[in-house]
Amino acid sequence: xxxxxxxxxxxxxxxxxxxxxxxxxxxxxxxxxxxxxxxxxxxxxxxxxxxxxxxxxxxxxxxxxxxxxxxxxxxxxxxxxxxxxxxxxxxxxxxxxxxxxxxxxxxxxxxxxxxxxxxxxxxxxxxxxxxxxxxxxxxxxxxxxxxxxxxxxxxxxxxxxxxxxxxxxxxxxxxxxxxxxxxxxxxxxxxxxxxxxxxxxxxxxxxxxxxxxxxxxxxxxxxxxxxxxxxxxxxxxxxxxxxxxxxxxxxxxxxxxxxxxxxxxxxxxxxxxxxxxxxxxxxxxxx
Numbered sequence: 128x129x130x131x132x133x134x135x136x137x138x139x140x141x142x143x144x145x146x147x148x149x150x151x152x153x154x155x156x157x158x159x160x161x162x163x164x165x166x167x168x169x170x171x172x173x174x175x176x177x178x179x180x181x182x183x184x185x186x187x188x189x190x191x192x193x194x195x196x197x198x199x200x201x202x203x204x205x206x207x208x209x210x211x212x213x214x215x216x217x218x219x220x221x222x223x224x225x226x227x228x229x230x231x232x233x234x235x236x237x238x239x240x241x242x243x244x245x246x247x248x249x250x251x252x253x254x255x256x257x258x259x260x261x262x263x264x265x266x267x268x269x270x271x272x273x274x275x276x277x278x279x280x281x282x283x284x285x286x287x288x289x290x291x292x293x294x295x296x297x298x299x300x301x302x303x304x305x306x307x308x309x310x311x312x313x314x315x316x317x318x319x320x321x322x323x324x325x326x327x328x329x330x331x332x333x334x335x336x337x338x339x340x341x342x343x344x345x346x347x348x349x350x351x352x353x354x355x356x357x358x359x360x361x362x363x364x365x366x367x368x369x370x371x372x373x374x375x376x377x378x379x380x381x382x383x384x385x386x387x388x389x390x391x392x393x394x395x396x397x398x399x400x401x402x403x404x405x406x407x408x409x410x411x412x413x414x
Contacts, residue, residue: 128287129348136210138229141197143236143265200284201265202234208290209261212297215344219403220304230254230300232293233262251364252292254299256308261296265289287353288360291338291394298337302330311409324383328366329408331384332393335361336406339397346398354398361394362387389414 197203213229220227233239239246242258252263268289302308311330315323342349342357362368365387367377384390393414397406408414 128285128290128345128350128353130204130207130211130285130290133207133348134210134214135196135203135206136213136229136232137196138213138231139196139202139206139209140231140233140260141202142239143202143234197234201289204285205232205234205263205265205289205293208293209297211345212294212341215341216297216301218344219340228259228304230259230261230297233260235262235264236266237264252296254296254303256299256303259300259303261293261300263293263296268292287349287356290353291342291357291360294338294341295334297341298334299330301337302333307333307409321380324381327383328385328389328414329411332389332414333406333408335385335390336393336397336408337403339394339399340401340403340406342394342398343401357394358391361390365390385414 197206209229209232213227217227217229233241233246235246237247239262241255241260241262243253243255246253246255246262246264251267252261254261268286299308302311308330311326315326318326338357342354364384366382366384367379367386370377370381379386385393393406393408
């Protein structure tokens, strides 16, 4: 991807190597906490909910304040991808007569306190609606390339797999800004566990589609290999692929993010159309 001349976002909080923001006596998950996060995923529970229980995620927090700009290529790439998403979504919101308030990207290592609890690399990148922050431990991509069968170059500083993941989490922010997240959470509160999972899958697939919409407007900077990397990354974090690797079998009723094929299909739908309206997974009769 041609990225070095992109505008760098100022909405980045780089706290890598700063003790995770928890202080010397701060809360630590430990092995038991990490196991709970992994177990939650297998049981179909969004790991972010477990994080809220482990930490102090019940309180609504202020948005993370941006700090010094990243000084390495990996951080610079992330900041410029965020800047690109700001430009694309800012324009799309403006065309509909509204304003797009961007999220803050928090780059951390190992652990960081968020408005949704303790952010841990064990849970992977995530979006916290309580403080409208996108939390990413860049070391996650080494695991994506190795353990989960993602693109071989996913750990490269400027891998497009990273761009896809950041754009996906920004997609969750778009859902929050549009009021969709609140509506779905309300529906989930009235649903069975299976119903909650099904709604969460539609949330995740819509975020994949939104990531594709962003990529559509960045397509002149992309190579065919970039798109293949995004699709490989999307497949690698499909519920069926993760369950096969972690437990050896697949339980579709426990899916919370969608299958590999579904994630690829909805990203492609957004990428090929560039239309937000094509991403309405909640009205789709078939995912």
